[in-house]
Amino acid sequence: MADDDPGAAERRARFEALAPELVEPLRRFLARRADPATADDVLGETLLVCWRRLDDVPPDAALPWAYGVARHCLANAQRSARRQGRVAARVATVDPPTQSSPGPGETQHGEERLHEALARLTDTEAELVRLWAWEQLTPSEIAGVMDLTPNAVSIRLHRAREKLKEILRKDRPAAGHEESTEGRTP
Template sequence: MSSGTEHEQRFRHVYASNFPALLAYASRRVDQHADASDVVAETFLVAWRRSGDLPPDDEIRLWLYGVARRVLANHHRGGTRRERLGERLRQRITAVVSRDPASEVPQRLAVRAALARLDEPDRELIMLTTWEGLQPREAADVLGISAGAARTRLSRARARLRELIGDDPYVDGHVRDVLTTTAPKEER
């Protein structure tokens, strides 16, 4: 028999004689049965890769438990990271979904109508700075104009938009909180 065949035969024996014990070990330490299967598969993958380092048969199960323990630790750390990420995503989604989007329809329509009445360059400059969060100098680069020209045009465009939407909360046409995202401070 070649050494490759002996190597495979030994691994098959190690796998067959230790799989049930490792699956039980992992199953008692995870919440989902599928996770236990993944842990055992990863454990045997490590064993296969390190088959030259496998201890004698009477010590192999303890060695496999040690490998499975480290695989479980990685699994739990990954689960904790996934939970934290999931919580951050839930908070962001809740923040976005918590308000009734239907209540904003009239304001959005008023803003869009006012934006449509602006000249195309002014409309694009306002949308780049307000909706895309660009600083005026960054919007200037996008539009191919100087930073000074962008700041001047932006100031005039905002004034014109305020006229079109309305500034007085008690006058029809006023739209509160729709375009009130804080424009980023420009770094100089």
């Protein structure tokens, strides 16, 4: 039995020490990118991959490595959801539903501008900004997540931030007041 194997016990102890450090940061990472149900599913899948590939987890950069795993698991879940959506669309044309409900991922009013601006970036640019701003990773940690060099991350992150700033600046509602002509002579 596997429980008699001292290597299995060491492996289990290592994972049990690692998992609590990963769960909450991964949960927040996924919650910012997916609806709650998908985030929970992907969290479970990510932890399963971490268990299976425990020997590959770098001891000094476990969280960035796990973010990379979570990104891949989330991409797989999103591809699956798109496939399911296409099947549902085909079924709906044959047998349309009587009512529709709002989809997942709807944001509160205050977050809408940011999410719309992020959507106007490329997928890579948006992910760089999210990892930097939301997960508070350094360029070298982001490099590990995205399989890039730290220098490439620094350059791309700078460009993505500037592009996001420009998008938000252009989309900002006009500030100030209308010019008044009261008290002036023409």
